[in-house]
Amino acid sequence: MAPDLAVILPRVLIVSRRTVRKNKFVDFVGEYHLDLIVGYGAAPVIVPRVSGVHMLLDSFEPIHGVLLCEGEDIDPSLYDAELSHFSQQELDEIRKLHAGDTAIDREKDSIELRLAKLCLERNIPYLGICRGSQVLNVACGGTLYQDIEKELSKQTDSGRENRVVQMNYENYDGHRHVVRVVENTPLYEWFKESLDSGKMEISVNSYHHQGVKRLAQRFVPMAFAPDGLVEGFYDRDAYNPEEGKFIMGLQFHPERMRSEESDGFDYPGCAAAYKEFVKAVRAYEKKLNGSRNVAMALKFDREAEKRRRSILRSFSVAKNIYTAGSDTISAQESELEAGAEFLEANTALSVQQENRLKQVGATVRNASAYINRLKMNEERQKAARAVMGKMSIKQLSDLVSFYHEMGQLSSQVLEMKLKVLMNEVVHV
Numbered sequence: 089m090a091p092d093l094a095v096i097l098p099r100v101l102i103v104s105r106r107t108v109r110k111n112k113f114v115d116f117v118g119e120y121h122l123d124l125i126v127g128y129g130a131a132p133v134i135v136p137r138v139s140g141v142h143m144l145l146d147s148f149e150p151i152h153g154v155l156l157c158e159g160e161d162i163d164p165s166l167y168d169a170e171l172s173h174f175s176q177q178e179l180d181e182i183r184k185l186h187a188g189d190t191a192i193d194r195e196k197d198s199i200e201l202r203l204a205k206l207c208l209e210r211n212i213p214y215l216g217i218c219r220g221s222q223v224l225n226v227a228c229g230g231t232l233y234q235d236i237e238k239e240l241s242k243q244t245d246s247g248r249e250n251r252v253v254q255m256n257y258e259n260y261d262g263h264r265h266v267v268r269v270v271e272n273t274p275l276y277e278w279f280k281e282s283l284d285s286g287k288m289e290i291s292v293n294s295y296h297h298q299g300v301k302r303l304a305q306r307f308v309p310m311a312f313a314p315d316g317l318v319e320g321f322y323d324r325d326a327y328n329p330e331e332g333k334f335i336m337g338l339q340f341h342p343e344r345m346r347s348e349e350s351d352g353f354d355y356p357g358c359a360a361a362y363k364e365f366v367k368a369v370r371a372y373e374k375k376l377n378g379s380r381n382v383a384m385a386l387k388f389d390r391e392a393e394k395r396r397r398s399i400l401r402s403f404s405v406a407k408n409i410y411t412a413g414s415d416t417i418s419a420q421e422s423e424l425e426a427g428a429e430f431l432e433a434n435t436a437l438s439v440q441q442e443n444r445l446k447q448v449g450a451t452v453r454n455a456s457a458y459i460n461r462l463k464m465n466e467e468r469q470k471a472a473r474a475v476m477g478k479m480s481i482k483q484l485s486d487l488v489s490f491y492h493e494m495g496q497l498s499s500q501v502l503e504m505k506l507k508v509l510m511n512e513v514v515h516v
């Protein structure tokens with residue numbers, strides 16, 4: 089069971105985050121993400137955010153999906169050409185308040201932006217949660233607020249009632265704020281039975297202080313916070329999980345919207361983003377393998393045809409030599425190889441094939457070995473017939489059913505081995 093699953097499950101890449109444990113760096117990924125990916129039928133592959141990995145992403149192929157989630161702030165120089173509009177005092181305040189986030193991890197930025205761009209180039213399913221949604225927007229040319237509280241609240245004239253607390257360190261996991269869900273979007277479909285009547289609102293968690301400022305052109309918003317911040321978006325033209333299409337970003341964490349006591353989700357729709365994402369990942373893998381198999385089959389066909397031609401050519405040269413005498417052999421020896429190899433490898437030829445080969449002169453090289461093998465076969469058959477002639481009907485019918493059973497068994501095992509081999513070839 090295990091080897092089959094290992095071959096079948098599609099792979100979702102997730103980049104780790106760095107922290108310090110017992111005086112040394114360790115890499116981690118939140119288990120809620122991993123559990124959901126496994127639960128819906130894909131294999132999470134953790135890409136460590138260690139130096140140099142951004143140059144080694146080819147080694148993580150095949151990639152059937154990418155899930156990017158939490159982490160430090162994205163380096164503002166990656167999305168904001170004019171850099172800091174903040175005074176030194178403001179920057180110090182931001183760093184003090186969000187100390188865990190404001191240390192930038194350039195290696196992670198670099199790995200994640202490369203992965204996001206790869207997904208966009210190849211239409212690999214991508215789910216961005218929180219920082220992952222910010223990475224997606226930046227990869228597509230959008231920009232971010234470097235600090236929502238300082239920038240968005242400055243812009244919001246409408247006053248305090250629209251202000252949103254995005255980070256509440258006093259009530260970290262219990263904190264929620266409302267978002268307005270946009271109709272006719274996947275998010276609406278997933279949460280529609282939970283929307284407050286007429287209000288189109290759900291309450292979401294929040295663990296960020298950066299956020300989408302200018303949404304990249306290709307995206308459609310799926311939810312807004314009361315201060316206008318985009319809380320979810322997707323590429324409508326690249327959305328069809330059944331066909332392997334999924335490019336989406338969520339600023340909140342549906343995987344983490346759970347009751348403290350029971351660990352149960354706040355809404356039945358919470359796991360849907362993961363479910364639909366993995367659905368797309370699985371469909372993408374199928375599509376990819378399908379087209380690879382066709383490409384492999386075409387390659388095999390072309391190679392077989394090439395081989396067939398060289399064998400034919402070899403036989404025709406052999407025929408000419410046979411008809412004309414043996415003087416010219418050395419000049420054409422290399423062309424004879426294919427035919428000779430073919431004869432060596434195929435002892436079980438039909439009488440018709442054998443006559444045809446003799447006729448075209450294929451006995452010129454290795455003829456004695458070939459004839460010896462044929463003779464040996466004939467002798468073995470003669471001996472077997474003699475033994476069987478002496479056996480009883482019961483013994484003979486036992487022998488028949490034994491070989492029948494063995495035949496069935498070996499074709500089953502052969503089929504399995506070919507399947508494994510085919511998968512290995514496809515995954516090379």
Ligand SMILES: N[C@@H](CCC(=O)NCCCC(=O)O)C(=O)O
Pocket residue numbers: 157158159160161162189218219220295296297298299
């Ligand atoms: N630094 C970014 C992204 C923050 C982020 O990824 N938050 C989720 C992690 C929550 C946790 O570590 O508990 C920002 O602040 O916008």
